[in-house]
Amino acid sequence: MFVLSAVVFACKTGKEDQKQQENEVVTSGYTSFGAKISDKDYLSSKDVLTKYQNLKAGDTINLKFASSIKEVCSKKGCWMKLPAGETEETIMVRFKDYGFFMPLDSNGKEVIVEGKAFVKEVSVDELKHYAEDAGKSKEEIAKITEPKLELSFEANGVLMKK
Amino acid sequence: MKRFFLIGVLLVSFSSCKVEKKEKNSEDLIIRKQSEMAALMNKMYEENEILKEKVLKGETPINFPEEYLKIHTATLTDPSDRTLEFSQFSNLYINNLKDVFETNKDSLKYKFNQTINSCIACHKTTCLGPIPRIKKLLIR
Numbered sequence: 001m002f003v004l005s006a007v008v009f010a011c012k013t014g015k016e017d018q019k020q021q022e023n024e025v026v027t028s029g030y031t032s033f034g035a036k037i038s039d040k041d042y043l044s045s046k047d048v049l050t051k052y053q054n055l056k057a058g059d060t061i062n063l064k065f066a067s068s069i070k071e072v073c074s075k076k077g078c079w080m081k082l083p084a085g086e087t088e089e090t091i092m093v094r095f096k097d098y099g100f101f102m103p104l105d106s107n108g109k110e111v112i113v114e115g116k117a118f119v120k121e122v123s124v125d126e127l128k129h130y131a132e133d134a135g136k137s138k139e140e141i142a143k144i145t146e147p148k149l150e151l152s153f154e155a156n157g158v159l160m161k162k
Numbered sequence: 163m164k165r166f167f168l169i170g171v172l173l174v175s176f177s178s179c180k181v182e183k184k185e186k187n188s189e190d191l192i193i194r195k196q197s198e199m200a201a202l203m204n205k206m207y208e209e210n211e212i213l214k215e216k217v218l219k220g221e222t223p224i225n226f227p228e229e230y231l232k233i234h235t236a237t238l239t240d241p242s243d244r245t246l247e248f249s250q251f252s253n254l255y256i257n258n259l260k261d262v263f264e265t266n267k268d269s270l271k272y273k274f275n276q277t278i279n280s281c282i283a284c285h286k287t288t289c290l291g292p293i294p295r296i297k298k299l300l301i302r
Contacts, residue, residue: 031191075240076194078291098292103191129290 030112030159034100037114037157042066048117049085052151055119063153064114067091069106074135077101082111084151091117092130096156106160115155122150198236203292206230210278210299213262217274218301226263230256243288251284271301 030039043051045067055061067082070090078101081090093113095101122130124147131141196204209227216223233252238244258277265273278299285293 076291094291097295101194103193105192125286126290 029162031162033102033158033160034095034155035114035157037064037112037159039112039159042112042114045083045091046085048091049087049089052084052091052117052119055117057119057121057149060116060118062115063117064112066110066112068108068110069102071134072102072104072106073130073133074104075133077104077106079130079133080106080111082113082153089151091151091153093153093155093158095158096154100158102158102160110161112159113153113155114157115153118152118154120150120152121147123147194239197239199233199238202230202232202236207296207299214274214299214301217262217270220267220270222265222267222270223263226260230259247287248284251280251287255280255284275300 041064043063043065045065048063048065048067051061051063069080070083071081073079078098079092079094080102081092083089084091093115096115124144127144127148128141131144213223233256234249255277258273258280262270262273262277278296281296281299282293285296
């Protein structure tokens with residue numbers, strides 16, 4: 001009987017743990033990547049665009065904003081592109097110290113990212129490399145002939161809406 | 163009869179616990195599993211951080227890690243990245259690293275940086291992502 005009680009108790013504890021985890025998931029509703037960040041006090045992607053417009057090359061500011069994933073690296077998930085406001089422009093998000101990656105099937109998912117925002121000029125070679133990662137065709141890659149000023153972001157933590 | 167009943171209840175209890183565990187682990191996101199090469203690269207990075215500390219103290223390292231030779235055979239995330247250029251850079255990296263283990267104290271820093279620069283040069287041709295992290299290994 002003692003053994004039976006112990007087993008039932010163990011199962012009950014397991015269930016409670018699971019319930020607790022489910023509650024956490026329901027409360028936050030996010031899957032977390034990298035450093036743990038909160039789902040509060042973030043800017044919209046429209047506000048972020050204004051912040052970027054005020055940045056000069058070499059400036060870096062800490063930001064936290066929400067957006068939805070437009071494109072993710074199809075090889076490893078080691079970068080993602082987020083729309084900047086209502087424009088066609090995107091923010092290139094990489095992850096601190098190459099320390100975590102996003103799921104390969106996360107296109108279109110809503111995210112909150114926290115980290116450092118800056119602008120930088122990206123070389124033609126680098127642009128071609130990222131186009132290749134994104135699964136672009138040879139013809140599309142060949143069209144890349146000029147460096148581009150990129151809205152860059154180094155995220156230390158990401159929350160992705162379930 | 164009582165004994166059979168108890169065993170039956172125990173079996174049901176155990177199996178239901180097992181099912182819960184499985185559900186808890188279920189994951190519907192596609193996350194790229196770390197390749198053999200990525201795991202080796204991460205290991206080399208961590209050990210090169212320790213090596214850097216030694217070099218900064220002027221300590222000549224001993225015993226070149228033979229495990230690093232797996233760079234010539236480990237499976238890459240994208241196997242098509244194992245090109246002739248990649249093989250040449252792998253040889254360069256291994257030779258530069260061997261030099262760190264064989265050089266005199268005066269050249270340690272130079273040889274170590276040469277090794278790290280060979281990593282960066284290779285990554286520029288294959289996988290750009292880790293370059294900012296690798297640059298942190300350089301002794302300024």
